Every structure is written in C-alpha cells, then in structure tokens.
Amino acid sequence: MKKTMLLSLLLLGALSAEATVNVAATTSNLGMLVRTIGGDAVKVTVLAPPDRDPHFLQAKPSMMIALRNADLLVSVGAELEQGWLPSALSGASNPKILVGQPGYFEACAQVPLIDKADAADRSRGDVHPMGNPHVFLDPERMSEIGRALAGRLAQLDPAGGARFKASAEQFATKAGERVAQWKKTAAGAPGVVLYHKDANYLLALLGAPILGYIEPLPGIPPSADHLSRLVGQLKGRRGAILFTDYQSAQGPDFLASQARLAEGPAGAGGPAEGRRFGLLRHDRRLGQGRRLGPVMADPLLSYREVVAGYTGPVVGPVSFDLHPGDVLALVGPNGCGKSTLIGALTGASRILSGEVVRGDGLSIAYQRQRPVRDTDVPLRADELLHLTRADAEPPESLRPLLGLRVDRLSGGQFQLLNVWACLGGEARLVVLDEPTNNMDPSAVRALADLLHASRSDRAVLVVTHDARFLDGVSARILEVGR
Amino acid sequence: MRFPFPFAGAAVALALALAIPAVGQDAPDERKALEEKLRALEEKQEETKKALEALKASLEAPPPAPRSTGPVEAPGLKPLDLGSSGSTGQVSSGTSFNPALSVIPEGLYYNDNRSGGAAGLFGAADGFAGTPVGEGRDLSRGLNLGETELTFSGAVDPYFDVTAIAAFATDGVGIEEAYGRTRSLPAGLAVKAGKFYSDVGYANKQHPHQWDFVDQNLPYEILLGGGLNDVGVQVTWLPKAPVYLLLGVEAFQGDNPGVANVLGPDANPAFADGAGPRLFTGFAKVSPDIGYSDALQIGLFGGRSSLHQEQTEQEGLDGTAWFAGTDWVFKHDSPEPFGKNDLVFQAEYLYRDKSLDRVAAEDPALVGRPSTARQDGFYVQGTWGFAPRFTVSGRYDAVGAFVNQIDLGDLGSTGYDASRRISAALTFNPTEFSRLRAQFNRGDAVIGGVRESFSQFFLQYQLSLGVHGAHKF
Numbered sequence: 001m002k003k004t005m006l007l008s009l010l011l012l013g014a015l016s017a018e019a020t021v022n023v024a025a026t027t028s029n030l031g032m033l034v035r036t037i038g039g040d041a042v043k044v045t046v047l048a049p050p051d052r053d054p055h056f057l058q059a060k061p062s063m064m065i066a067l068r069n070a071d072l073l074v075s076v077g078a079e080l081e082q083g084w085l086p087s088a089l090s091g092a093s094n095p096k097i098l099v100g101q102p103g104y105f106e107a108c109a110q111v112p113l114i115d116k117a118d119a120a121d122r123s124r125g126d127v128h129p130m131g132n133p134h135v136f137l138d139p140e141r142m143s144e145i146g147r148a149l150a151g152r153l154a155q156l157d158p159a160g161g162a163r164f165k166a167s168a169e170q171f172a173t174k175a176g177e178r179v180a181q182w183k184k185t186a187a188g189a190p191g192v193v194l195y196h197k198d199a200n201y202l203l204a205l206l207g208a209p210i211l212g213y214i215e216p217l218p219g220i221p222p223s224a225d226h227l228s229r230l231v232g233q234l235k236g237r238r239g240a241i242l243f244t245d246y247q248s249a250q251g252p253d254f255l256a257s258q259a260r261l262a263e264g265p266a267g268a269g270g271p272a273e274g275r276r277f278g279l280l281r282h283d284r285r286l287g288q289g290r291r292l293g294p295v296m297a298d299p300l301l302s303y304r305e306v307v308a309g310y311t312g313p314v315v316g317p318v319s320f321d322l323h324p325g326d327v328l329a330l331v332g333p334n335g336c337g338k339s340t341l342i343g344a345l346t347g348a349s350r351i352l353s354g355e356v357v358r359g360d361g362l363s364i365a366y367q368r369q370r371p372v373r374d375t376d377v378p379l380r381a382d383e384l385l386h387l388t389r390a391d392a393e394p395p396e397s398l399r400p401l402l403g404l405r406v407d408r409l410s411g412g413q414f415q416l417l418n419v420w421a422c423l424g425g426e427a428r429l430v431v432l433d434e435p436t437n438n439m440d441p442s443a444v445r446a447l448a449d450l451l452h453a454s455r456s457d458r459a460v461l462v463v464t465h466d467a468r469f470l471d472g473v474s475a476r477i478l479e480v481g482r
Numbered sequence: 483m484r485f486p487f488p489f490a491g492a493a494v495a496l497a498l499a500l501a502i503p504a505v506g507q508d509a510p511d512e513r514k515a516l517e518e519k520l521r522a523l524e525e526k527q528e529e530t531k532k533a534l535e536a537l538k539a540s541l542e543a544p545p546p547a548p549r550s551t552g553p554v555e556a557p558g559l560k561p562l563d564l565g566s567s568g569s570t571g572q573v574s575s576g577t578s579f580n581p582a583l584s585v586i587p588e589g590l591y592y593n594d595n596r597s598g599g600a601a602g603l604f605g606a607a608d609g610f611a612g613t614p615v616g617e618g619r620d621l622s623r624g625l626n627l628g629e630t631e632l633t634f635s636g637a638v639d640p641y642f643d644v645t646a647i648a649a650f651a652t653d654g655v656g657i658e659e660a661y662g663r664t665r666s667l668p669a670g671l672a673v674k675a676g677k678f679y680s681d682v683g684y685a686n687k688q689h690p691h692q693w694d695f696v697d698q699n700l701p702y703e704i705l706l707g708g709g710l711n712d713v714g715v716q717v718t719w720l721p722k723a724p725v726y727l728l729l730g731v732e733a734f735q736g737d738n739p740g741v742a743n744v745l746g747p748d749a750n751p752a753f754a755d756g757a758g759p760r761l762f763t764g765f766a767k768v769s770p771d772i773g774y775s776d777a778l779q780i781g782l783f784g785g786r787s788s789l790h791q792e793q794t795e796q797e798g799l800d801g802t803a804w805f806a807g808t809d810w811v812f813k814h815d816s817p818e819p820f821g822k823n824d825l826v827f828q829a830e831y832l833y834r835d836k837s838l839d840r841v842a843a844e845d846p847a848l849v850g851r852p853s854t855a856r857q858d859g860f861y862v863q864g865t866w867g868f869a870p871r872f873t874v875s876g877r878y879d880a881v882g883a884f885v886n887q888i889d890l891g892d893l894g895s896t897g898y899d900a901s902r903r904i905s906a907a908l909t910f911n912p913t914e915f916s917r918l919r920a921q922f923n924r925g926d927a928v929i930g931g932v933r934e935s936f937s938q939f940f941l942q943y944q945l946s947l948g949v950h951g952a953h954k955f
Contacts, residue, residue, distance in 0.1 A: 061726035061769030095666035109569040148568030
C-alpha cells in the first residue's frame with residue numbers, strides 16, 4: 001500500500017513537473033519567434049544581443065552553459081554563426097542539440113535561400129556560398145520557419161502541439177497583414193543602399209531596388225575609393241541608407257553628406273530637390289529576451305511623421321511605434337524638442353503635421369519634469385503611492401522611504417518615488433520626463449532597475465538628455481534633433 | 483509552339499473546296515453521305531478549335547499556385563518539403579564526408595640587439611640555467627618562415643570527432659595535435675584521447691596563431707617547457723547548472739621539458755625508467771554570467787609528474803615535480819564594428835616545485851644529495867581594440883617572480899632574482915582570416931647575478947586559408 005502511494009506520488013510529481021522546453025536561440029529575432037510560438041511552454045535563452053553582429057561573436061562560457069542546458073538549439077544557420085557556434089557547441093557537451101538531432105533547428109534549412117554564390121572564394125569577401133543567411137528580416141520566410149518550428153516544438157512537447165501550430169498560424173497571419181501594409185508603404189520606393197547584404201530578402205519582398213552596398217565586399221569595411229565610386233553612381237538619385245547598430249556609421253554618414261552635396265549649387269541645372277539620401281538606422285537594441293514578446297501585437301502608441309511645436313514647428317518629423325514591453329528613450333541635448341514631442345501626446349504642444357495614434361483604451365501615467373512637492377499637505381511616501389494608485393509591491397530600493405514624509409525626502413528620493421507612482425500603477429503607457437533629474441548615482445541605478453523590471457504588458461517612454469543610465473536596460477534609443 | 487489557328491482552319495476549308503466539286507454530280511445518297519462527312523468534319527474542326535483555344539489560354543495564364551502558403555502569399559516562395567517538424571540538417575558549404583581543412587602559414591621578420599641571442603637569455607637565467615625549458619621560437623635575425631599549420635577536423639561517426647593538426651617547418655613536420663573526442667556521452671561528459679594541448683590554465687591550449695603576441699609568455703615558456711602538449715587522455719565534465727563550471731582531469735604519458743622531462747637510462751645509467759602515464763593534471767574553470775558584453779573566467783589547475791630528470795655535464799638529477807596555478811580572463815565585447823573597443827585582460831600565475839635527487843655527479847660525494855627547486859612565474863596582459871580591425875596589446879611577464887629558490891639540502895639554499903620582460907604589440911586584422919603584427923620586447927634576464935637587458939623586434943603575418951576557424955574562448 002505504502003509502495004503504491006509512493007509510486008503514485010512519484011507519478012504525480014512527474015506529471016505536474018513543468019514540461020518546459022529549454023531553447024537556446026542564437027539571435028534575438030529567433031528568440032522572439034520561439035517565444036511567440038512556444039508561449040509558456042518554452043524557456044528561451046538568447047545567446048547574442050541584438051546589437052551584436054552575429055557573424056563576429058566569441059564562444060563564451062555563458063553560451064556553453066546555455067547550450068548545455070538546452071533541449072533545442074535554434075540558429076540562423078547557413079554558416080552565419082560559423083565563427084563561434086561550432087566551438088560553443090563542442091564546449092557544451094550536449095549530444096541532444098548536435099546537427100541531425102531533434103534538438104537542432106537551423107532557420108536557413110527550412111526555407112529556400114537567395115543569393116547562392118557560384119564560387120566559394122574568399123577573395124570576394126566573407127561569402128556564404130549556400131545562400132544569404134539573413135532570412136530573419138523576411139516576414140514570409142519567418143512565417144514558414146515558424147511553422148517548421150511549431151512542428152519541432154510539438155515533437156519535443158507533444159502536449160502543446162496544437163497550440164504551437166495555432167500560434168505559428170497566428171504569427172503568419174499577423175505578419176501577412178503587416179506585409180500588405182508595408183508593401184503599400186514601400187510602393188514606388190526609390191531604392192535603398194544597404195551596408196551589408198542583410199536586408200535583401202525584405203527588399204525583394206517589398207520590391208524596393210537595392211542601389212548599392214556600403215561594404216565593397218561582404219565583411220570588408222568600406223574604403224574611401226569604394227565610397228566615392230558609390231557617390232558617383234548615386235548622383236542625382238533618391239533613396240535611403242539602411243544600416244544597424246553594429247555597423248560603423250562613418251560610411252553611411254559620408255555617403256549621406258556627399259549625396260547632399262550632389263544637390264549642387266543653385267542654377268547648376270537639373271532638379272535641385274529630391275536628391276537626398278536619408279539615413280535609417282534600424283535600431284535592434286531590443287535588449288534581453290523578456291521584452292522580445294509578441295512584437296506582432298498592435299502598438300500601444302504610434303507617432304507617424306509627427307511634427308510638433310507651438311506657433312511654429314520645433315521638432316520632427318518623428319515616427320516610432322511603442323509595443324507592450326518596449327522601453328523607448330528619446331535622447332537629445334536640452335532644448336532639442338524632446339519635451340515638445342511628448343507634449344504632442346499630452347496636449348501641451350501642437351501637432352502641426354502627422355498623427356499620434358493611441359491604442360484602444362490606452363491609459364497613460366505621466367511623470368512631469370519638475371514634480372510638484374506640496375508641503376502644505378505633508379503626505380507620507382506610502383500615502384502618496386496609495387493616492388496615485390500605485391498598488392504594486394514597491395521594490396527593495398523604495399521600501400526604506402515608505403514611512404517617510406515626502407517633504408523630508410531628498411530630491412532624488414522624491415523623484416524615484418514619483419517614478420514608482422507611475423510604474424507601480426496599472427497604466428499601460430508610462431511617460432517619464434527627465435527622470436534622472438536631482439538623482440544621485442545610487443538613485444539612478446535604482447531607476448534603471450525599475451525600468452529593467454518593467455512589466456511586459458506595458459510600454460515606457462523615457463525622455464532624457466543623458467541615456468547612459470539606460471546601459472543596463474533593454475531600451476531602444478531614439479536620438480532627437482540629430 | 484503556339485499554332486496559328488486561322489491558318490489551320492483556312493487549310494481545312496481549302497481542302498474541302500477542292501474535294502467537293504470533284505464528286506458533286508453523283509447520286510443524292512452519295513451527296514447525303516458527303517454532307518454528313520462535311521458535318522462531321524466541321525464538328526471536328528470546331529473541336530480542334532476549342533482544344534487549341536484551351537491550349538492557348540493555358541499557355542498564356544500563369545501556372546496554378548503549387549500550394550497555398552497560408553495567409554502569407556509569396557509567389558516565389560515555396561516552402562521546403564520537410565515533414566511536420568522541420569529539417570534538423572545544416573546548410574553548409576563544408577563537404578560533409580571530408581574533413582574540414584585549413585592551412586595557416588606564418589612569416590616573421592626578427593631582430594634583436596644581442597646578435598640573435600636574446601631569445602635564449604631566459605633559459606640561461608639564474609635558477610633556470612642548465613634546466614630544460616621551452617624551445618622558444620628559434621628565429622634568426624631577418625626573414626623567417628614560421629610553422630605552417632595544417633588542420634583537419636570532422637566527425638568520424640555519431641560518436642567521435644577527430645582533429646589533427648600538423649605543423650610544417652622548413653626542417654620537417656611535427657604532429658601538433660591529433661586527438662579524438664567523444665560527441666555523444668551523456669551528462670555533460672566528454673573524453674578526449676590522443677596528443678593534445680592540456681586544458682590547464684588559459685593560454686596553454688592556444689596555438690601560436692591564437693596568441694596575442696608573437697612569442698609565448700614566460701611562465702609557460704620557462705616553467706612548462708613552452709606549454710603542456712603531450713599524449714594522453716582527458717575527461718571533462720560540464721554539469722547541468724545555472725553557472726558554467728568545467729571540471730577536468732588528464733593523464734599524460736609524461737613528456738614535457740618543464741615538469742616531466744624523461745631521459746631514461748640511455749641518457750644516464752643512474753636514471754630510473756618509469757612506465758607511463760607519469761603526469762596527471764586537474765583543472766576547474768568557473769565563469770559567472772555577467773551579461774552579454776562581458777565574460778569572466780577563473781580557473782585553478784595543477785599537476786604532478788612522477789618522473790622528472792635533468793642531465794648536465796656535471797650531474798644527473800632524478801625525482802618528481804608538481805605545479806599549480808590560477809588563470810583569470812576578462813573579456814569585454816563591444817557592439818562597435820570590427821572589434822573596436824573590445825577588451826581582453828588575462829593573467830596567470832604558475833608555481834612549480836621540483837624535488838630531485840642527485841643520482842650521478844662528477845664529485846661522488848654529492849651523489850644522493852637532494853636538489854629542490856621552488857620557482858614561479860606570472861604574466862598579465864591586455865588587448866584593446868582601439869580602432870576597427872586594430873588592436874594594441876601590452877604584456878608584463880616574469881619568472882622566478884616571487885620565489886626562485888634552489889635548495890641543496892645541507893649544502894644550503896640559494897634564492898635568485900626574477901627575470902622579466904615587457905612587450906607591446908600592434909595588430910591589424912584586415913579580415914578574420916589574416917593578421918599583421920608588429921611587436922617590441924624589452925627584457926632583462928639575471929645571469930650570474932647581473933641583469934642582462936635586451937630588446938627584440940618582430941614583424942609577423944598570419945594567413946588562414948580554408949574553413950572558418952572557430953573562435954574558442
């Protein structure tokens with residue numbers, strides 16, 4: 001009898017144990033895909049942050065332990081991670097995730113690739129002879145990869161099979177809707193100069209022509225000679241230059257400035273306008289996995305080509321989307337118009353063109369730049385939080401302050417309390433205007449921790465003149481007034 | 483291929499027009515039969531016409547969509563037929579059944595202010611003179627071809643990987659490493675067997691082309707015979723844990739100038755002849771996760787050799803040796819392009835203890851007396867990517883740094899001064915596959931109590947041809 005009970009207890013234990021699939025994803029975009037499709041049934045570790053070039057990484061011990069603990073490795077493949085993943089895999093001593101095992105999933109092995117090279121010759125740069133591995137910027141291929149991934153996850157966790165499949169289809173539907181929208185937006189686009197061959201799939205999908213590459217050859221940094229030739233080729237044309245965080249801004253800046261010069265002196269003949277090359281830096285600082293949630297969810301807030309000001313324009317046009325889980329920092333020197341931009345949301349300034357679109361039923365908590373400290377009604381800190389309906393459990397750094405009267409707090413402590421008054425509530429969008437004002441370094445660290453631990457169903461918009469405190473926070477940075 | 487239909491119709495009509503008058507005047511039933519024939523022909527013509535139209539239409543229309551890709555319609559994108567759970571394969575340009583191959587030639591220009599003898603000064607330094615040390619780089623002043631490394635690697639079967647690295651020098655070929663390693667042992671275990679660089683310390687397992695400097699650091703060069711590379715077996719264990727902890731033990735045959743110099747009775751009849759394995763080592767490496775951008779690895783290691791022999795003109799020494807040390811590595815990986823602002827700091831400390839007996843000597847009175855050497859060494863070095871593709875490195879290393887004691891039992895014991903060196907290197911990596919380096923060394927070795935200082939200058943190129951070598955941590 002005892003034995004049976006023990007056995008059934010053991011069985012119960014086995015059944016109730018979480019059937020989580022540990023997934024190691026090499027890049028954050030694949031991490032997003034795994035999380036979107038796997039939901040609660042997966043635990044994802046992203047090996048490389050989005051601001052790193054996945055070509056050039058080092059096999060670090062932290063990667064090896066992530067691979068050691070993984071049931072499934074999801075990589076981009078087609079030799080994109082050739083420089084580090086084999087070494088990390090060998091160091092991980094995990095036979096479950098070797099090539100050919102159910103634990104090995106390579107995105108590029110699931111879809112057809114473009115740009116197959118006819119020769120594997122490195123004098124043509126760091127070529128990938130089997131095709132362009134940068135499939136992750138192609139929503140259609142990502143949808144296909146998602147479907148294959150759902151099948152694979154179902155193999156590892158059969159109980160979740162139907163759910164994975166539904167999520168993959170949902171992802172594909174959402175992506176498809178986006179693609180239709182993007183195609184419309186990109187219709188008739190004059191063309192794009194890429195830094196590296198990393199957006200080719202997307203541009204092929206959108207039908208936007210590629211006008212050239214900043215790199216003379218894949219993996220070779222731009223030379224002055226190559227850039228000047230490029231300027232010559234692009235003379236008189238319009239377009240955008242697309243590059244990412246880990247690609248040097250020097251080449252794109254040079255090209256943009258030269259293309260501007262190509263506008264030519266007045267009276268030189270030919271159209272004087274429309275020859276500019278805009279710089280687009282696609283910001284991939286999405287940060288650690290947690291925030292990579294369903295980026296396909298509808299944005300909480302969209303700025304579309306907003307020009308804001310008072311009597312005349314001060315700042316803009318600015319566009320961005322804020323999704324749940326995002327932390328977006330508007331950064332720029334004092335007087336660059338950051339607060340004016342926020343004013344467009346709160347009504348303190350005027351929207352002169354463009355539009356600000358709020359998500360349905362969006363609740364906003366706004367922390368002003370100089371919070372009013374009312375000394376006539378000396379509230380205690382916890383009372384202030386109660387009044388502002390910041391009912392969430394306050395973090396460690398705030399607890400010593402709770403019993404104190406707000407007029408006894410230092411400027412930095414009061415500021416931190418105000419930040420929590422916004423973050424501790426239920427608002428889905430929190431706007432913080434210069435939150436580091438009056439703060440000493442320890443309060444700034446506490447603030448960064450608060451932002452880091454921000455809920456994944458809300459977005460935070462931070463206005464600041466100094467983004468350094470966001471270093472440890474997975475935030476997107478939008479430089480204003482550049 | 484498209485058939486001009488009106489032309490075909492005209493041809494049929496013409497044929498009919500020619501045929502009918504020839505038989506027109508015959509009996510009415512014949513005429514009836516003819517009329518029927520004509521009707522049949524007209525019907526047939528109509529059919530042909532329809533068929534041709536259909537063919538034409540099918541040629542002009544786009545081909546039917548092969549399979550719906552769901553809500554995302556991509557005309558050019560046909561998903562690969564992979565079954566329900568996707569491919570477990572790899573998209574690779576490597577030839578699956580042949581080993582991955584790479585060739586790394588190296589060339590050097592060298593000069594020093596000691597008529598080419600600067601590199602040998604540390605081997606003659608107090609405390610180390612007459613003892614076996616690493617062979618060093620053995621460069622002549624002027625142009626040199628370094629060793630050309632030829633690497634083969636690949637999976638043998640589902641159970642083993644093999645790596646074989648041969649070093650081609652102008653005077654012959656040596657096996658640098660040749661080992662098999664298990665692929666599929668459970669529980670994070672791996673076994674390696676063959677000739678290989680030991681995993682003790684941090685710099686030990688690096689090949690010369692992975693060094694941040696042209697030459698090996700002093701503690702490895704002088705105390706470990708240039709690095710521990712021997713025939714042996716290694717077992718490592720990486721437990722499933724939140725933090726990286728690697729534990730390993732190794733058994734080597736025992737053939738290393740620094741700690742397991744085995745000469746045998748052939749060199750001196752008084753020397754013992756011990757069977758292998760004679761050198762056992764152990765190591766532990768731990769690496770806390772300190773974020774994406776930074777990595778820290780701390781290691782402890784040690785080893786003991788059951789046989790170490792040294793032979794000079796005057797005497798023969800026979801005994802045992804052990805060593806222990808610690809290695810620290812910190813790396814910062816900056817998001818900036820081409821290694822800009824990447825940082826590497828590494829430091830190792832190595833202690834070696836040789837307990838030897840004088841088994842033969844010119845002066846028979848000395849036979850049987852002990853000779854114990856307790857010596858240490860360390861290096862600290864840093865590398866900074868000050869510009870894209872450019873790094874600058876600095877190193878300070880010393881042997882006999884804190885302890886340099888030779889103990890001759892009741893004949894007394896002598897402590898010697900440290901010999902040391904400072905190095906600076908500038909490296910340019912045009913791509914991941916090529917490297918150009920300039921290095922300057924300034925050092926002083928204590929010889930007979932006198933500091934003998936020297937300067938060395940190196941220019942080096944390394945070119946890596948073949949498969950993409952993986953960057954080990």
